[in-house]
Amino acid sequence: MSNGFIKVILVGNPNTGKTSLLNSLTGMRLHVGNWPGKTVEKKEGYFKYGDYDFNVVDLPGTYSIAPYSEEERVTYAYLRGELADSECASAACHGGGKRLRNRQQGCHGSAQCPSIALGQGTEVIVQTIDVNALERNLLMTMELLALGKRVVLAFNFNQEAKRRGITVDIQAIAEVLQVPVVPIEANRGENKEALLNTIIKTADMPVHTPDYLPRLLKDNGEIHHDDTLQFFKERIRPYYQTEKSQHHTERIDSFLLNRYTAFxxxxxxxxxxxxxxxxxxxxxxxxxxxxxxxxxxxxxxxxxxxxxxxxxxxxxxxxxxxxxxxxxxxxxxxxxxxxxxxxxxxxxxxxxxxxxxxxxxxxxxxxxxxxxxxxxxxxxxxxxxxxxxxxxxxxxxxxxxxxxxxxxxxxxxxxxxxxxxxxxxxxxxxxxxxxxxxxxxxxxxxxxxxPGGEQTSLIIELPPYRVPHFxxxxxxxxxxxxxxxxxxxxxxxxxxxxxxxxxxxxxxxxxxxxxxxxxxxxxxxxxxxxxxxxxxxxxxxxxxxxxxxxxxxxxxxxxxxxxxxxxxxxxxxxxxxxxxxxxxxxxxxxxxxxxxxxxxxxxxxxxxxxxxxxxxxxxxxxxxxxxxxxxxxxxxxx
Amino acid sequence: MTKTLYQLRAGEKARIRSIGTDPVTKERLESLGMIEGVEVGMVRSTPLGNPRIYRALNTMIALRNDIAKLVEVEVADHE
Structure with missing residues (x-):
């Protein structure tokens, strides 16, 4: 079998373990540069697996591919093919991004260009998904599918979901969505091989557009949020059961955000x-x-x-x-x-x-x-x-x-x-x-x-409390x-x-x-x-x-x-x-x-x-x- | 009964009827799971009363009250 070149584009909502997955795939040998013409950092890595050369490009974590902040604009432009890859050699060591830990990591001389020519490899989008908030995460999946690209879903935090009484029938969900799904534990690097094998398989097949997708699209090609949710309710819910139990996050918050104890x-x-x-x-x-x-x-x-x-x-x-x-x-x-x-x-x-x-x-x-x-x-x-x-x-x-x-x-x-x-x-x-x-x-x-008076309000997600990975x-x-x-x-x-x-x-x-x-x-x-x-x-x-x-x-x-x-x-x-x-x-x-x-x-x-x-x-x-x-x-x- | 998100008490749940913010904010709320038709719960206030914390699609979201006042919700009538 001849060597293939696969380009993996990592996307995902914030706090879904995208950085951990990137680290475990590339072994922290990251190449940190900037998107051409932007001050937003671009992280990528190269590695070999099986007969394939992989290039992983990490896009800024976003909730939607519709742009909101400057970082999200990069994700949007890149996915739509409006933003080219930068020259490997010109990449400087710049920080950026939303989280401190992502910054500058790996920009210490190990930033080599890939041995292979930077040709057009087969693109596969991998979306990291927190199964604890599956529906919200799947909203972006629909946006990705609407772009007509190969998509693989990496379901993360399965252990946590299990502890919380959430049961997920991954196989059934993959069938309904008509998209390959791989369960991973990004923190511990579990199931990395399964994910890579699935990526290879997907890359070898033609792009498949799920048949339910047209129904979820607006005239302008964007996703109908309410129709999408309705679709989840009818088709996904049977395979995704949540027990009504108070999450430990709320218990911790009732102490850490309590009127008397918080400050x-x-x-x-x-x-x-x-x-x-x-x-x-x-x-x-x-x-x-x-x-x-x-x-x-x-x-x-x-x-x-x-x-x-x-x-x-x-x-x-x-x-x-x-x-x-x-x-x-x-x-x-x-x-x-x-x-x-x-x-x-x-x-x-x-x-x-x-x-x-x-x-x-x-x-x-x-x-x-x-x-x-x-x-x-x-x-x-x-x-x-x-x-x-x-x-x-x-x-x-x-x-x-x-x-x-x-x-x-x-x-x-x-x-x-x-x-x-x-x-x-x-x-x-x-x-x-x-x-x-x-x-x-x-x-x-x-x-x-x-000058300038526009006041923006505060809208932020409060991620669940998690024990940091030592x-x-x-x-x-x-x-x-x-x-x-x-x-x-x-x-x-x-x-x-x-x-x-x-x-x-x-x-x-x-x-x-x-x-x-x-x-x-x-x-x-x-x-x-x-x-x-x-x-x-x-x-x-x-x-x-x-x-x-x-x-x-x-x-x-x-x-x-x-x-x-x-x-x-x-x-x-x-x-x-x-x-x-x-x-x-x-x-x-x-x-x-x-x-x-x-x-x-x-x-x-x-x-x-x-x-x-x-x-x-x-x-x-x-x-x-x-x-x-x-x-x-x-x-x-x- | 129709209320605004801001009027929900801690622990109360309701369904989102409409989001009356500017389109950009609305898009943002939707991508975080606050979509018309979704069940939303008021989780808790914060020590200074603003912002407050809500939960929709199993995602905890902190919103300032000025935005919460623009989100209309439908509270199920209790027995």
Whole structure:
């Protein structure tokens, strides 16, 4: 048998396990790029099975192929053949999409072009279906069939349905629908082979249009929703029985969305998230830091030329090591965020605070990008694409960098453990809350200035609570940790070397002293920060380099002072008061977003003016708030 | 008896009669399962009273009250 080429197009409603299926089919070797001319991410993978080469293209999760948001427009255009495949080679590593975990995964060099020529393979659409909400999912199936394409249905979450007393006669339903159906458990990769075999079989057969379909179509070719439901009732219902039992989701909601317990639980969950992130990671961070410390001492004893030795100990080991040691913190943070997202709780938080958001001129929909901003602002800003109103989306983009991203956390962790060892978690919580409050206030102000009044309402599905798949979450957290470490080895290493050079020159000057180049630059800028309580020139330099990436702030201080956390703990208290340190942390929280964020703001808004306006906004707000913190604290006698 | 979705109490069920929103919103509601003729239940309110949570076609949907007021439902008369 000759080799065939099958192109699988994955579609499905959100929360139906599409991402899990994609991961299990491609083994996470995904190629992430953008749809040509769109800012929406395109994920695809290539693999061989049997005699066939497969190309899996993942379309954004949608409820209908009729477009609603920009992401859904891609699905619509692609399925109608109006959107071509992009050049494989030109695909860049961009994030996007609705869910944080989907983003950037697999864009780490493994993005090869397929060995086979990108010819026209046979197209097979695979729709993932949550059998727990079969009828709703089948509405889209009808839309797909109406396009006249080969369709295979992957029924997912069968175990869950069984537990809930739902009985599904898959074979009978497949016969009624005249479409092949394969039961899978996408999370565990079960029945993958059966699905692939069915796809192959379907690809080998001519396109079959079910005979009932014409009756369900309107004149314009769209699906009649009510007729379709009637059809299900008569033909599918006999094979799909649901017992009337209260779903565990409703029981959990009656606690998590209860008038009295909802907000305490919400705040407690947030607190636990940060407390756990900080507490669990601290011993590991200290251990890694101690290793770098020992390494530095070892290198210092080697018979190396003084200059090289200084570069290695002060720059590479001190600077990069101080950043890398915070990798466990990043891992646990992303683990926590993914856990909340995958459990179904994140959607509830939107509902909880939608009303508050409304008062600030934004909708609860803006909350998910904000929470994702706790991880990284770049994918979070891309996630604002799901916000329908243009004005609201613009606000969401502009204020997102006030949400404290993971790269800022190491700075907080370092300073808190030095200056507020007893209240470290509280200080960190305070900073995160301050970020949220400032984001809200800024939204309110911006909504008065940004034209366009259309208010969109909130319509969201609340997915059932599900126990997150441990492996998926770990993979996701590891992916971001790897990026963090990779950044330490590239742009942070580069920054650190520049700092080291500037701190060593002009020749003969004492390393990292006020007389060095870096000292002179720092002293030039430092007066701006004197009223804020951190007038020492080293902080000015750290903030400038922090524009590259926020964790560079630590790397800079470590390089200038020539050592990791332990050394900083003895030096920093000499040039800053605890109150000054707190004001500094507030400044770090609010001042210019990193280069990557500025770039994504420009890309998403399409205008440099917005990116520049954001820098101005952030710097002003940061200066004012830090001033208030410092002088307010002084007044209170700290 | 005809009511709006907004007037349903927690636990109450009804059948959707008409959706009086703009066409785009209507399309959105339909793709989530809120289609004329479908049985819809009010699951629960939220701590701040808005949005509220409904269930249709075994899908939980959170809707703001301004939209729920535009959806007309038919409540079966009780015995």
């Amino acid at each position: 305490p639980v919400f705040i407690l969950a947030m607190f636990l998230m940060f407390a756990a992130t900080f507490t669990i990671s601290t011993p590991i961070v200290d251990l890694i830091d101690a290793c770098f410390g020992a390494l530095g001492e070892g290198v210092a004893r080697l018979p190396l030329p003084g200059l090289l030795k200084s570069l290695l100990t002060e720059g590479v080991i001190g600077g990069v090591g101080s950043v890398v040691s915070f990798a466990p913190l990043i891992f646990i943070l992303f683990f926590m965020i993914a856990f909340f997202e995958d459990s179904g709780y994140l959607g509830r938080t939107v509902v909880l605070i939608d009303r508050l958001f409304q008062k600030f001129g934004i909708s609860g929909q803006s909350f998910i990008p904000m929470i994702l901003g706790f991880g990284c602002n770049v994918p979070a800003i891309m996630a604002t694409r799901t916000i329908k109103s243009r004005k609201e989306r613009l606000i969401g983009i502009m204020v997102n960098s006030f949400m404290s991203c993971g790269a800022r956390l190491p700075v907080y962790a370092l300073f808190s453990s030095i200056f507020f060892p007893k209240n470290a978690v509280l200080v960190i919580m305070l900073l995160y809350l301050a970020g949220i409050v400032v984001a809200f206030a800024a939204s309110r102000v911006l909504s008065m200035f940004i 492996g998926n979450i770990v993979k996701h957290a590891w992916f971001h940790t790897k990026e963090f470490i990779k950044r330490a080895g590239t742009i942070i290493l580069a920054s650190v070397i520049i700092i080291w050079v500037l701190a060593s020159l002009p020749l003969g000057v004492e390393y990292g002293s006020e007389q060095s180049f870096i000292g002179s630059i720092g002293k030039l800028i430092a007066p701006i920060f004197r009223p804020l309580g951190f007038g020492d020139w080293t902080y000015a330099i750290a903030l400038i380099f922090g524009f590259v990436a926020k964790e560079v702030i630590i790397g800079t201080l470590a390089t200038i002072h020539g050592g990791g956390e332990e050394i900083l703990a003895t030096i920093l208290p000499n040039n800053i008061s605890p109150l000054g340190a707190l004001a500094f942390l507030f400044f770090v929280l609010l001042y210019v977003p990193c280069v990557a964020t500025v770039a994504v703001v420009q890309k998403e808004t399409g205008k440099w003016q917005y990116a520049l306006a954001q820098i101005g906004l952030n710097l002003t707000v940061a200066w004012l708030v830090s001033w208030l913190v410092y002088h307010g604290g002084k007044l209170l006698g700290f």
